[in-house]
Amino acid sequence: xxxxxSQQAKMLKEIMSYEFTAVDLNLYLDTHPCDMKALAEYNxxxxxxxxxxxxxxxxxxxxxxxxxTPSQFPWMWIDEPWPWEVEF
Amino acid sequence: MFNPRKEIDFMEPTxxxxxxxxxxxxxxxxxMIGMIFDPPIGxxxxxxxxxxVRPYMPNPNAPEWY
Numbered sequence: 001x002x003x004x005x006s007q008q009a010k011m012l013k014e015i016m017s018y019e020f021t022a023v024d025l026n027l028y029l030d031t032h033p034c035d036m037k038a039l040a041e042y043n044x045x046x047x048x049x050x051x052x053x054x055x056x057x058x059x060x061x062x063x064x065x066x067x068x069t070p071s072q073f074p075w076m077w078i079d080e081p082w083p084w085e086v087e088f
Numbered sequence: 089m090f091n092p093r094k095e096i097d098f099m100e101p102t103x104x105x106x107x108x109x110x111x112x113x114x115x116x117x118x119x120m121i122g123m124i125f126d127p128p129i130g131x132x133x134x135x136x137x138x139x140x141v142r143p144y145m146p147n148p149n150a151p152e153w154y
Contacts, residue, residue, distance in 0.1 A: 017127035
């Protein structure tokens with residue numbers, strides 16, 4: 001694995017960890033909708049996740065096929081590796 | 089005359105094999121948020137809540153199944 005791939009994998013793993021935290025807070029908030037601390041944590045994590053995704057997509061292309069980010073020309077989604085092909 | 093208690097007794101389902109068995113009642117404490125793990129630590133543990141970290145430990149005495 002070259003250095004570029006290693007950095008890509010690191011960024012992807014960080015995104016995964018923030019997505020996981022957002023999901024866990026989502027589940028908590030489903031049963032605790034008035035918990036202000038949890039809501040603040042959720043909003044903070046979601047904001048950070050958005051920053052991480054934008055940074056990743058700027059370097060390595062889109063994380064999803066459609067709907068999440070605009071594509072440069074030519075259509076970037078078909079550039080390999082796809083997110084699930086990155087080795088950790 | 090309508091007897092609510094009798095009505096409830098009548099409506100309560102009973103077990104087929106154990107006619108005297110009653111429905112179970114579950115109780116769980118309400119979770120209060122405290123400290124949460126940083127995202128990489130939470131991903132590692134499978135939860136962001138320290139109080140919910142209960143790693144699966146296989147029983148060394150259990151028979152192996154293939």
